[in-house]
Amino acid sequence: MAMSDADELNITVAVRCRGRNEKEVGARSSVVVAVPDVTGTNEVSINTSGETGIAAQINSKVYTVDKVFGPSADQALIFKSIAEPLFQDFIKGYNCTVLVYGMTSTGKTYTMTGDEKLYDGELSEGAGIIPRVLFKIFDALEDADGDDYMIKCSFVELYNEELKDLLDEVQDANVPKKLRIFDSAGNHNSNSRNNSRTNSPKFAESHAASNYSARRRIRASPSVFRSAKSTVTKPPPSTEISSAIHIQNLQELHIMNAKEGIRLLQRGLKQRQVASTKMNDFSSRSHTIFTIMLYKKCGDENFRVSKMNLVDLAGSENISRSGAQNQRAKEAGSINQSLLTLGRVINSVADKNAHIPFRESKLTRLLQDSLGGNTKTALIATISPAKVNSEETSSTLEYASKAKNIKNKPQVGSFIMKDVLVKSITAELIKIKSDLLSTKSKDGVFMSQENYKELTNELENYKTEVQECKRANERLNLQNSILMKEKKISNEINESQKAKVRNLGNNIEYLYDKIDRQHRNEQELSNVVQELMNALHTMQKSLQVYEDQGQRFQTEMERVLYENVGSFKKSLINEIAKLKDNIDEDSIDVDVNIDTLSKELSRIFESLNTSSNDICQKFLREISDQTPRQFREIHNQVERITNVVETYSSDLMTHLSSISEEYNNLKDYLNEQFFKNNFQEALDVHVDRTYHQLKVSANSVFAQLREMMNEHLETNKNSMMQSLKSAATEVVAKEMGLLDPVKQAWETSLQNINECDKLNNDFESNMGLAVRAVTDKIDQAENMSGSAMRDVGENLSQLKDASANFQKNGVISTNVNCIKRKHELLKTQVQNSANYMHAATQKFDEIDGSIQDLLTSQAIPQLRSEERIEGLLEQLNDKPLRPLGPSGKTPMRITQHATINSDQLLPPRQKTYSISPIREIDGNRRAVSPVKRKAAEERDLRELKTQKIE
Numbered sequence: 006m007a008m009s010d011a012d013e014l015n016i017t018v019a020v021r022c023r024g025r026n027e028k029e030v031g032a033r034s035s036v037v038v039a040v041p042d043v044t045g046t047n048e049v050s051i052n053t054s055g056e057t058g059i060a061a062q063i064n065s066k067v068y069t070v071d072k073v074f075g076p077s078a079d080q081a082l083i084f085k086s087i088a089e090p091l092f093q094d095f096i097k098g099y100n101c102t103v104l105v106y107g108m109t110s111t112g113k114t115y116t117m118t119g120d121e122k123l124y125d126g127e128l129s130e131g132a133g134i135i136p137r138v139l140f141k142i143f144d145a146l147e148d149a150d151g152d153d154y155m156i157k158c159s160f161v162e163l164y165n166e167e168l169k170d171l172l173d174e175v176q177d178a179n180v181p182k183k184l185r186i187f188d189s190a191g192n193h194n195s196n197s198r199n200n201s202r203t204n205s206p207k208f209a210e211s212h213a214a215s216n217y218s219a220r221r222r223i224r225a226s227p228s229v230f231r232s233a234k235s236t237v238t239k240p241p242p243s244t245e246i247s248s249a250i251h252i253q254n255l256q257e258l259h260i261m262n263a264k265e266g267i268r269l270l271q272r273g274l275k276q277r278q279v280a281s282t283k284m285n286d287f288s289s290r291s292h293t294i295f296t297i298m299l300y301k302k303c304g305d306e307n308f309r310v311s312k313m314n315l316v317d318l319a320g321s322e323n324i325s326r327s328g329a330q331n332q333r334a335k336e337a338g339s340i341n342q343s344l345l346t347l348g349r350v351i352n353s354v355a356d357k358n359a360h361i362p363f364r365e366s367k368l369t370r371l372l373q374d375s376l377g378g379n380t381k382t383a384l385i386a387t388i389s390p391a392k393v394n395s396e397e398t399s400s401t402l403e404y405a406s407k408a409k410n411i412k413n414k415p416q417v418g419s420f421i422m423k424d425v426l427v428k429s430i431t432a433e434l435i436k437i438k439s440d441l442l443s444t445k446s447k448d449g450v451f452m453s454q455e456n457y458k459e460l461t462n463e464l465e466n467y468k469t470e471v472q473e474c475k476r477a478n479e480r481l482n483l484q485n486s487i488l489m490k491e492k493k494i495s496n497e498i499n500e501s502q503k504a505k506v507r508n509l510g511n512n513i514e515y516l517y518d519k520i521d522r523q524h525r526n527e528q529e530l531s532n533v534v535q536e537l538m539n540a541l542h543t544m545q546k547s548l549q550v551y552e553d554q555g556q557r558f559q560t561e562m563e564r565v566l567y568e569n570v571g572s573f574k575k576s577l578i579n580e581i582a583k584l585k586d587n588i589d590e591d592s593i594d595v596d597v598n599i600d601t602l603s604k605e606l607s608r609i610f611e612s613l614n615t616s617s618n619d620i621c622q623k624f625l626r627e628i629s630d631q632t633p634r635q636f637r638e639i640h641n642q643v644e645r646i647t648n649v650v651e652t653y654s655s656d657l658m659t660h661l662s663s664i665s666e667e668y669n670n671l672k673d674y675l676n677e678q679f680f681k682n683n684f685q686e687a688l689d690v691h692v693d694r695t696y697h698q699l700k701v702s703a704n705s706v707f708a709q710l711r712e713m714m715n716e717h718l719e720t721n722k723n724s725m726m727q728s729l730k731s732a733a734t735e736v737v738a739k740e741m742g743l744l745d746p747v748k749q750a751w752e753t754s755l756q757n758i759n760e761c762d763k764l765n766n767d768f769e770s771n772m773g774l775a776v777r778a779v780t781d782k783i784d785q786a787e788n789m790s791g792s793a794m795r796d797v798g799e800n801l802s803q804l805k806d807a808s809a810n811f812q813k814n815g816v817i818s819t820n821v822n823c824i825k826r827k828h829e830l831l832k833t834q835v836q837n838s839a840n841y842m843h844a845a846t847q848k849f850d851e852i853d854g855s856i857q858d859l860l861t862s863q864a865i866p867q868l869r870s871e872e873r874i875e876g877l878l879e880q881l882n883d884k885p886l887r888p889l890g891p892s893g894k895t896p897m898r899i900t901q902h903a904t905i906n907s908d909q910l911l912p913p914r915q916k917t918y919s920i921s922p923i924r925e926i927d928g929n930r931r932a933v934s935p936v937k938r939k940a941a942e943e944r945d946l947r948e949l950k951t952q953k954i955e
């Protein structure tokens with residue numbers, strides 16, 4: 006039946022890109038394929054130019070397919086998106102094919118078979134399409150009556166252009182069951198695909214041939230047999246790949262549930278040609294087709310036959326890269342040849358060429374119905390993202406995008422009569438029954454001759470196989486030990502590489518840390534610069550304050566020196582003059598001392614005044630001369646630094662703004678112009694990459710700038726610190742230089758003060774000596790008057806005796822008179838002597854008082870002068886000018902070396918001396934007052950007269 010164009014359906018093409026495998030990562034092969042992580046687009050681009058950034062975007066080649074899956078797309082998603090839609094059609098009766106195609110090691114077997122093992126009767130997440138279809142089909146038919154359907158499986162391998170039944174367990178090496186491809190058109194040389202789809206008259210015959218090997222394993226529901234009839238409306242389909250193509254002798258085994266299907270799959274996989282290559286440890290060296298056939302009841306007597314062909318092609322392989330040799334090279338050559346033909350067929354079908362070269366390889370013959378035929382087909386192209394495989398990936402993508410143009414005309418499958426199905430298994434059932442009966446009746450192992458021969462053959466085969474297996478096992482053991490060694494070495498390499506990677510990671514982290522630290526340092530540096538600027542401002546202010554204080558100090562010094570010291574000097578001179586006046590000229594020592602003191606003090610204060618004045622003037626002159634100059638220098642330095650920093654900042658800002666401008670321009674360009682007509686997603690990806698690169702380059706520019714800035718700041722900081730240091734050192738040195746003469750002058754002054762002190766001490770001791778001399782003299786005078794008084798007393802007692810004698814005789818009276826005269830004379834003399842002694846005593850008292858006054862009046866100005874000197878010292882010490890000490894570190898304070906204690910200047914308290922006549926009363930000598938004395942003398946005279954009269 007001719008098909009209209011409307012019935013045509015493009016085959017579904019998907020691309021699955023895995024992540025980079027260990028080998029690719031180990032080879033540091035970059036990712037050149039742009040795919041989504043899971044899915045979501047129908048475009049895949051590959052950059053084979055080796056360029057990066059925008060150039061790579063421009064030169065990337067974009068391929069459009071139906072679906073694209075990335076590294077994170079799991080097996081379930083692939084099944085759901087690609088295989089499941091076809092599976093639904095398969096259940097409805099359509100023939101369907103799923104093909105996986107791609108370079109070796111890209112995941113074809115992983116996609117088609119994956120992890121086929123069962124875990125507690127369940128599939129794992131890694132299960133591929135075939136196991137999932139096996140489970141899905143029984144799920145889908147769960148509700149159907151067991152009599153209404155039958156499921157069979159076949160598994161064929163095409164290796165080096167030879168077909169092999171992977172489910173045939175008893176293959177005899179000597180008598181291999183040759184599998185042959187037939188098309189139902191019966192025209193083996195047909196070039197036309199239309200021809201290939203016509204029915205084959207040889208079909209029934211081939212079916213009969215293949216039925217033998219299949220029958221032993223076919224199990225069918227007993228109900229199928231109950232309704233068996235012998236009408237064959239169509240050739241039996243048990244060995245067909247499609248309605249047109251079938252393989253003679255290929256077994257189709259009946260399965261009752263998914264687990265049986267899985268067991269068949271596992272059995273077949275064990276027989277598949279797999280070898281380890283440089284590209285893949287378990288490389289499939291052959292093409293395989295796992296076919297699931299569904300016989301579904303349709304009406305009372307017919308079953309609709311539909312097939313699901315699950316095709317895992319061997320990987321295309323670059324022999325020079327894969328390093329294949331001998332057997333592997335032969336395999337690869339054959340694989341590549343058949344894939345080349347497949348490519349040509351795809352191109353021809355897609356281009357709707359008149360001639361399609363299906364017959365150029367067995368692979369294309371087997372896939373004839375799937376490519377442009379009446380099958381619903383999906384092609385999954387598996388690719389690697391690594392640059393190292395980019396050539397093969399491009400080629401795969403070329404085929405995939407070309408295959409997208411292939412149009413098929415899907416048709417529901419053919420029908421088969423129920424009794425044909427029954428017939429196909431009856432013969433085997435009879436044979437099994439006869440074997441069973443023989444066993445039961447003979448109570449031993451009996452079987453037909455034919456079966457016995459077959460079993461013997463099988464046994465022989467098994468023996469040979471065991472031998473081969475042993476040898477193979479030994480070989481494998483050997484290989485295994487070599488592999489283990491290699492594995493150990495590679496593990497070591499792996500470990501060392503991991504360590505390197507870890508180191509690299511650490512280095513990167515360290516570098517990030519360093520960058521962070523540098524950033525922080527930079528921040529701190531700029532803060533320090535700011536602080537220095539602030540410090541400079543503060544210093545300027547402090548120096549201003551310092552200058553003001555210097556001015557005030559100068560004024561204060563002038564005032565102190567001109568007023569206080571002057572007045573002190575005057576008062577001191579006055580006091581000294583007074584002292585001089587007050588001191589008795591007879592006190593030679595005191596006079597000399599006072600004169601010397603006066604002169605010396607006058608000289609000292611004169612010189613102190615002059616030198617202080619000079620020093621202050623000089624010091625202030627120096628300060629007022631030097632300070633502005635220093636300030637100017639510091640100010641200039643600061644200005645220079647500020648200029649440099651400003652220039653640098655402006656340069657930096659210029660750079661940054663130009664970078665930012667460029668970046669904005671580029672962004673605008675990317676946003677508005679670049680790839681304007683292209684898809685947003687691709688654009689986003691490329692913009693992201695570009696942004697990343699820009700970021701990287703901007704980071705490097707920043708890093709350079711940062712480095713430059715660091716250097717610059719470091720230089721500035723050093724020069725600034727140097728200049729500040731030298732300025733400070735200079736100022737300190739100058740200050741110290743200026744201070745030295747002042748210090749010397751003050752030391753001289755202190756020496757002078759010490760000298761004064763010494764002079765005062767001398768003066769005090771001299772005065773003490775003088776007072777002691779005066780006291781001694783007074784004592785001497787007292788002694789003298791005491792002895793005179795004693796003499797007078799003695800004389801008076803003699804006179805008392807003489808008056809008695811006078812009373813007795815004239816001679817005596819004459820003598821008395823004479824004595825009277827003498828007495829009068831003596832009395833006058835005694836009176837004079839007493840007056841003189843009194844005056845002398847008063848004089849001594851006066852001298853004593855004067856000395857005391859002098860000492861008192863002398864002490865006060867001295868005290869005042871000391872207080873003033875101390876005040877001056879304190880004022881100087883309290884002045885804010887506190888130059889550094891000789892070490893340049895400790896502030897020095899001018900101290901008073903000798904403290905003058907005013908008490909020391911006072912002479913010891915003097916006694917007041919007076920001279921009184923001494924009377925002996927009752928044997929005691931007592932001093933009496935002049936009035937009493939006069940009365941006593943008159944009484945003595947009266948007694949004397951009385952005695953004379955008597």
Ligand SMILES: Nc1ncnc2c1ncn2[C@@H]1O[C@H](COP(=O)(O)OP(=O)(O)OP(=O)(O)O)[C@@H](O)[C@H]1O
Binds near residue numbers: 023
């Ligand atoms: N998408 C994927 N996710 C996880 N692993 C994958 C994926 N694709 C492939 N692999 C792994 O990569 C390795 C190679 O895969 P596989 O054997 O299926 O490649 P292949 O294309 O069949 O190769 P060959 O043509 O040589 O047989 C396997 O270990 C497989 O598990």
